[in-house]
Amino acid sequence: MSRCHGRSTGPRPLSGQVAVVTGGSSGLGRATAIALAVAGARVAVLGRSHADLQVTLNQISDIVESVGPVALAVPVDLADADALTQAVHTARKQLGPIDILVNAAGTDVPGSIEELDAAGWDRVLNVNLRAVFLLSKEVFPDMRARGGGTIINVGSVAGRRGWANASAYCASKFALTGLTQATAAEGRPHRIRACLLYPGAMDTSWGAWSPEDRDSASGDVATAESMPPDHVAQLITWIAQSPPDMVLNEVTVTPLFESGWP
Numbered sequence: 001m002s003r004c005h006g007r008s009t010g011p012r013p014l015s016g017q018v019a020v021v022t023g024g025s026s027g028l029g030r031a032t033a034i035a036l037a038v039a040g041a042r043v044a045v046l047g048r049s050h051a052d053l054q055v056t057l058n059q060i061s062d063i064v065e066s067v068g069p070v071a072l073a074v075p076v077d078l079a080d081a082d083a084l085t086q087a088v089h090t091a092r093k094q095l096g097p098i099d100i101l102v103n104a105a106g107t108d109v110p111g112s113i114e115e116l117d118a119a120g121w122d123r124v125l126n127v128n129l130r131a132v133f134l135l136s137k138e139v140f141p142d143m144r145a146r147g148g149g150t151i152i153n154v155g156s157v158a159g160r161r162g163w164a165n166a167s168a169y170c171a172s173k174f175a176l177t178g179l180t181q182a183t184a185a186e187g188r189p190h191r192i193r194a195c196l197l198y199p200g201a202m203d204t205s206w207g208a209w210s211p212e213d214r215d216s217a218s219g220d221v222a223t224a225e226s227m228p229p230d231h232v233a234q235l236i237t238w239i240a241q242s243p244p245d246m247v248l249n250e251v252t253v254t255p256l257f258e259s260g261w262p
Contacts, residue, residue: 012040013241018095020044020088020139022078022131023105025052027204028154030059031233032102033071037064039237041100043071044091050075069095078105078131079123088138097142100240101151103132108169121168128172129179136183140192148191150240153180157200157254157261177250184249193247195239200254200261201226225255 019036023029024045033045037060047053053073060071072094076087092098107127109120132153143149158166159173177196184194203226232253239248254261 014100014237015040017041017099018044018091018097019100019102019240020046020091020098020135021102021104022046022135023154024056024073025049027104028199028202028229028232029102029104030056031228031230032104032236034060034063035230035233035237036100036102036240037070039241041240042069042095044074044087044095045071046074046076046078046087047105048075048077079126081130081134084131084134085138088135092142097146098139099143099146099149101135101139101149102154102236102240103135103152104154104236105131106154106156106169108166110165110169112165113167116168124168125172125175128169129175132176133179136179136194140187143187143192144190148244149187149193151180151183151187151192151194152236152239153183153194153196154236155180155196155198157198157252160198160252161261180250184247191244193244195248196250197232197236198250198252199227199232200252200258202229202232203227204229225257225259227253227255 014036019041021029021033021036021043024033025047029047033043033056037043045053045056050073053075057071057073064070072091074087074090076083078084105127107124109116109124136151153176155176156173158170159176162170180194180196187194235253
C-alpha cells in the first residue's frame with residue numbers, strides 16, 4: 001500500500017498524460033498506479049482480480065482530488081494476447097492515447113528443471129515476457145504519433161544472475177533485457193524511451209516463491225531486508241517525469257542490506 005496520506009496538492013508534473021500499469025491489483029503495480037496518479041497522470045490499471053483493482057482505484061480516489069476520470073480498472077489475464085489488445089483499446093477509448101507504459105506484473109512457477117513442465121514454463125514466459133512485447137507493440141503507435149513516450153519494464157536481479165529452481169523466471173527476466181534494449185533502439189528515433197529496472201527483494205504479497213500467480217512485480221523472497229514497493233514506485237514515477245531528452249537505460253535498485261545481490 002502506498003504511504004501517501006491525505007489529498008494530493010501542489011504541482012502535477014504528469015498532468016495530461018495517460019499511463020497503463022500492469023500488475024495493479026497489489027504490490028508494486030498498485031503502488032505505481034497510485035504514485036503516477038498523484039503525479040497527475042490518468043491511469044489504466046491492469047490486473048487479474050477486479051475486486052483487487054477496485055481497491056487500487058479506491059486508494060487513488062482517497063488521495064487524488066479530481067473532477068475528471070483519474071483511474072480505470074481493466075481486468076485482464078496477461079497470458080491472453082487478444083485480451084491485452086482489447087485492454088489497451090479500452091484504456092485509449094476512455095482515457096486517451098497512451099504516454100506511459102509500466103510493465104510491473106510478473107509471475108513464477110518455481111521448481112527444478114526436472115520438475116517444471118512445459119505449461120508452467122509457458123505461463124511464466126507469456127506473462128513476464130510476451131505480455132511486455134504485446135503491450136509495447138500496442139502503445140507504440142500512440143507514442144510515435146504524440147512525439148514520444150516512456151516504457152518502463154520491471155525486471156529483477158534474477159535477470160542478472162540465475163539461481164536454482166527458478167529457470168523460467170530467470171529466463172524471462174534475462175530475456176527482458178534484450179527486449180528492452182531492442183525497444184529502446186526502435187523507439188529512439190521517435191523519442192520513445194525504454195527503461196529496465198532490476199529490483200532486488202521487495203515486500204510484496206508473493207511470499208517465499210509462491211507457486212500461485214501474483215499481480216505484483218518481482219518474485220524475490222520477502223524478508224526483513226525487503227524494500228517497500230512504494231519506494232520503487234517513486235523511482236518509476238521519477239523516471240516517467242524525468243527530462244524527455246534523458247533516458248535511464250537500466251537501473252538496479254536493492255535494499256541497502258540486500259543479501260541476494262551482488
